Amino acid sequence: MRLMSCRFAALGAAAAIAVLISGAMTVAADTPRISFQIATGSTTGTFFPVGEAIAGLLSHPPGVNRCEVVNVCGPAGLIVSARTSDGTVDNLLSVNDGNVESGLAQSDVIAAAVRGTGPFKAKGKQSHVRVIASLFSEEVHLVVADKAKIKSAADLKGMRVSLGLPGSGVGFTAQEILAAYHVPESKLKQSALDTPSAIALMKQGKLDAFFAVGGVPIEGVSDLLASHLARLVPITGAARDRLVKAEPSLEAATIDYPGQEPVATVSTRALWIVRDSVPDALVYGITRALFNPANREALSASHSSAREIGLTTAALMPPAALHPGAARFYAEVARAAQR
Numbered sequence: 001m002r003l004m005s006c007r008f009a010a011l012g013a014a015a016a017i018a019v020l021i022s023g024a025m026t027v028a029a030d031t032p033r034i035s036f037q038i039a040t041g042s043t044t045g046t047f048f049p050v051g052e053a054i055a056g057l058l059s060h061p062p063g064v065n066r067c068e069v070v071n072v073c074g075p076a077g078l079i080v081s082a083r084t085s086d087g088t089v090d091n092l093l094s095v096n097d098g099n100v101e102s103g104l105a106q107s108d109v110i111a112a113a114v115r116g117t118g119p120f121k122a123k124g125k126q127s128h129v130r131v132i133a134s135l136f137s138e139e140v141h142l143v144v145a146d147k148a149k150i151k152s153a154a155d156l157k158g159m160r161v162s163l164g165l166p167g168s169g170v171g172f173t174a175q176e177i178l179a180a181y182h183v184p185e186s187k188l189k190q191s192a193l194d195t196p197s198a199i200a201l202m203k204q205g206k207l208d209a210f211f212a213v214g215g216v217p218i219e220g221v222s223d224l225l226a227s228h229l230a231r232l233v234p235i236t237g238a239a240r241d242r243l244v245k246a247e248p249s250l251e252a253a254t255i256d257y258p259g260q261e262p263v264a265t266v267s268t269r270a271l272w273i274v275r276d277s278v279p280d281a282l283v284y285g286i287t288r289a290l291f292n293p294a295n296r297e298a299l300s301a302s303h304s305s306a307r308e309i310g311l312t313t314a315a316l317m318p319p320a321a322l323h324p325g326a327a328r329f330y331a332e333v334a335r336a337a338q339r
Helices: 010-020 047-058 088-097 107-115 169-180 195-203 221-226 237-246 280-290 293-302 304-308 324-338
Strands: 034-039 078-083 102-106 129-145 160-162 189-191 209-214 230-232 251-255 263-275
Touching: 034 047, 034 088, 034 280, 047 078, 047 102, 047 263, 047 280, 047 293, 047 304, 078 280, 088 102, 088 107, 088 129, 088 169, 088 263, 102 107, 102 129, 102 169, 107 129, 107 169, 107 263, 129 169, 129 195, 129 221, 129 251, 129 280, 129 304, 129 324, 160 195, 169 209, 169 237, 169 263, 195 209, 195 221, 221 230, 237 251, 237 263, 280 324, 293 304
Parallel strands: 034 078, 034 102, 160 189, 160 209
Antiparallel strands: 102 263, 129 209, 129 230, 129 263, 251 263
C-alpha cells in the first residue's frame, strides 16, 4: 500500500514521541466522565481482544495510578469500553449514524462505505466516517477440506462454502474474491458461519471451504492445517491482479504458517474509525495515548496481530479521511522527528 506523506522512520518516530510524552497529573474525583465506545466484532475474532486492550489502556478515571504519567492514558475522565458487534459493516453503519463513537473495520469495506457501494448501496455514502489509525494487516484465508477437489477459488462452484457472518468484513472480501474469479454466489452451496463454526463443520466433513480474514495465525486454522484436515488455497495470478487493481485497499500478501508452505493471497488492514463529530481534542488525546511506548507491551499481548500497531504504519493511506485530531498528532510527531 502507498504511504501518506506524513509517514516517518521508526527510530525518528520513537524519539519524537518520547519528546511529546513527559510529566505527571492526577484526575479530580469530580472530573466530568467522557464515555467512548469501540465497536469490535464477535468475541472469537481479532477485533474484540484488541478493542478491549485499547479500552483498558486508554481509560482515565480517577484513582488509576498508571494514568498519572501524562499521555499514557487518554484525556482525564475518559471511560472507553469495547462492545461486541456483528462486524465491520455493522460498525461502519453504527459509527456513521452516531450510534457508537468509534469502531474497528477492514480497509476494503471502509472504501466501499465511503463510495456508497456494495453493502452500503441502499444507504448511500457513509460520509461521517473518519480514521484514527491503521492498526495491522489481515490476510485473507481460503481454507478448504484436504480431500476437496479445490485448487483455486474458481473451483468453489457447487461446493459447500461459508462466506462468513452477515455484516462481517469476511463476507464482503469473499464476495470481492469470488467476483475476481468470476464465480457467481448463486453457484455455491452457501453458509453464513463465523470462523469457529466453520472449523467445527469442516472437522465433521460437512463443509468444503470457508473464507477467514485475520492475522496469522487464526485460532483453530493452525490445528486444521497441522492435522491435515484442511489446506490453504492460493489467491494469486490474473485474478489477484484484477482484485488489487480494482480495490487499492487490498494488496498482494503471503500466508506463512509454521510447518506449512507459504501461500499467496491478498491482505486488507484493520483500521480504527471514528465519527467526524467527535471533538478534535478528544481524538488527539486518544491517538497520542494509543502510541505511547508505555502501552506497546500490553497492546502486543492482546493478540499477535496487535504487535504491528505502531507509528510507522499508523498513517498508511486510509480509505477515508483522517480525523483532524489524529492528523494533528501525526503532524506533530513528524515535525519532532525532523528536528
